[in-house]
Amino acid sequence: MVRRSNGSRKARQKTSSVSQLDWRSVENPYPPMEVLSADQIDAICDTAFRILEDVGMDILHDGAKSLLRKAGADVDPSGDRVRFDRELINEAMKHAPSQVTLHARNPNHTLTIGGNRIAFGSVASAPNSSDIIDGRRSGNQKDYRDFLRLGQSLNIVHFFGGYPVEPIDLPPATRHLDCIGDFATLTDKVYHAYSLGRERIVDALEITRLAFDCSQEALAEKTRIFTIINTSSPLRLDGVMIEGAFEMARHNQLCVITPFTLSGAMSPVTIAGALAQQHAEALAGMALLQIHSPGCPVAYGGFTSNVDMKTGAPAFGTPENARAALIGGQLARRVGVPYRSSNVNASNCVDAQATYESQMSTWAALMGHANFLMHGAGWLEGGLCASFEKMVIDAEMLQSLSEFLRPLQVDEGSLGLEAVKDVGPGGHFFGTAHTLERYETAFYTPMVSDWNNFENWQDRGSKNATQRAHDISRQLLKDYQTPPMDVARAEAISDFIARRKSEGGVAEG
């Protein structure tokens, strides 16, 4: 049987009228950018340990405290404060794997997280959604599903970082059932489950098991889903988060520990101080999971940015945010675990600000060898809104960056001496054999960028990039095709969701 290769150098997806790059795993062939010296990284690591030793963290979960006590931590007998020796942390972290494979239902969409690879995720957890025609609205199931369809359709979106928008029109006790069911059926990429208690994770694992059609035992043999565990900075880990994380770790699923260290508010006003606290919180969270389930996959999340000191508003894509993202990579490499960063901005619309803030954070993530880019496509308003147009514009930027990272060919053919001889001074290269052999695949073809001259652009309606991105998002949604799934599996998922709904969903609230 002759099959069309899915991995050809520049072949375009043929299933939609929108031209985009094929799915591929992105690698950064260049060494990571080191903003701090080894001594400076030592100083931050040492401060992090001193925070854990001298101040400690509040761990709001009895089981976790008891585990940590047994492991040798100093646990306050009448409260939640836990102090950790650096030896305890280092010992626990010896078990943490340096990379993890996240298996997608479609094996072509399976991701390896670690080393010099970077995977791009969708926007996650926005309470609002928007597009430029219908405006901004509260998150709802229709938009939730459309974001899933759009993220599924965009090849450069490697995974779903959480619910792109929170469908608040669905009841909280069963919302996760609908949402995870949609992840499992409307997409075939890796997705996230929220660690809001144990029950939601149990349900997410069961839906995932049904989607993969595997046994309970086989489920834990591979990592298939992930969760983001945010610490309640400063220095607190909430009980419901721990509850969910334990269930994930027990099943060999990925937990990304991301301290919420906005400098000046939840962490020191200095970036070095905010990073020391970030490092302390990330280490405590990851070590706790290694003590609970040695060898379970974990990743180091860096989210340090600053707040506007005049108003307290969070700021993203700032110089401080970019440096923190780069240094976060240095800290994660010290620990030897995969590194998560983000594509973030604080703009209220899809404009130049949204774009330059996003580029600042994404370049920093890339140069810092982030392995896992949360909010890669669609984030707006510091996370308070998911935008359809921003998702497409981010996809264009991520495509462009991924092409930028491709090693350049330098050989006799590409050096083109014969072509230069052929054309000579004053000629032009349009018609030469060298050009004709290569022109179709020579350069990146953009999705959103319009290179028409001003007059042609005007004749076509003077649409700016955001307006064009809107059109592309509509076209992709129109062209969307549900990824194939065995009918029996789909029914099993739908039956499970129906049963759990009839039981009332989660009891824990």
Added chain:
Amino acid sequence: MVRRSNGSRKARQKTSSVSQLDWRSVENPYPPMEVLSADQIDAICDTAFRILEDVGMDILHDGAKSLLRKAGADVDPSGDRVRFDRELINEAMKHAPSQVTLHARNPNHTLTIGGNRIAFGSVASAPNSSDIIDGRRSGNQKDYRDFLRLGQSLNIVHFFGGYPVEPIDLPPATRHLDCIGDFATLTDKVYHAYSLGRERIVDALEITRLAFDCSQEALAEKTRIFTIINTSSPLRLDGVMIEGAFEMARHNQLCVITPFTLSGAMSPVTIAGALAQQHAEALAGMALLQIHSPGCPVAYGGFTSNVDMKTGAPAFGTPENARAALIGGQLARRVGVPYRSSNVNASNCVDAQATYESQMSTWAALMGHANFLMHGAGWLEGGLCASFEKMVIDAEMLQSLSEFLRPLQVDEGSLGLEAVKDVGPGGHFFGTAHTLERYETAFYTPMVSDWNNFENWQDRGSKNATQRAHDISRQLLKDYQTPPMDVARAEAISDFIARRKSEGGVAEG
């Protein structure tokens, strides 16, 4: 006498209601990003030499051909073709200085070009200008002057890269007199003179001499102005360009040789091939000037981007453009001269495309250790339009990048262990002593970015970044103050311009 320091860490300019960073020289403390291996750079350099040896260049200037013949080049006796041995090029380039100081009328605005420094220039040479209220129009003197005032007011704009917009309402024979006169009086920063024949350069040098109030001899003791010499790619150097460049070199003024190698049109469709040709053309131009005036300041210009192979339209800020900008830095460092790159985009309005393409090219320039960023602020439409709003948005991006490049403080105070102890788990950092001591200068304060939440942003008129940039450009123009100049000097300049106008300006056309 007590003077307010001009260089304090984050002090804001007090002369305008627009908050911006103080003027400062920007250094990149990190090693340059090396996209190609040393072997690959060797291969490109070798191909460049083979182009110069086997194909040669058309040098459309008799004096230049005669100079090159005497220096040992193989000059076609009946035409313009000149072939250069690599030994001739290498020998000539031994004289080229590795860095150059560009003296501004205001000594605080003097620039050192080379090493790990980067200077940012204004948009240059656009035939049209635009703002979002009055729209797009042909270049004119009013806009020309306003761009000079705006560039003078923006501290992050270090120099003027050419006429920001071409004032085509002024007669060509005397346009340069008005324009250079305006540079010398409306600004006190370094500026560019066009090498369109010898006379215009002679006039520019005389106006500059009058502005500095120095003797003819003293004029050539310091480098004060610069010119961009574009080759007519492929492989041609025009006579009028050479004529002007010789006059510049004779007076120890900076010539930046920038091949116009758009890949697929004026150079091979492969980036390696386009760069080999760029390198050949840049070397030939710089070597010619070293043969003419050994030791004269020259710089290596990299402008390689690609065209859209479907339409032939030039594209900028593409993955290919970014890689070429980075590799151009590697090639310039091989030669040991300063490196010029650009902030470029092909968008027709100040939107997300203009921004992400600009960011791609600027990050590449920065990571590639460009020393001289042409079109740093205000470029649109692939150079066909200068935009007031884009100038302000670019200034914001350049400010942000310059802050990003500041080395991070890591010491006991910034590590903030005491602050973390002070606040403890679950607290917040707003009111601690550590924060109160630092909050005013802790973070970059943006000019354009709006970090209000959606509701507040809406209440204030839902202005996007481009609209806010418009307001800022108007405010800066309102606040603009002509930099002080001795009355006698100003009169001498104005008298000279009047005399030269009465003579009819340049005869050469």
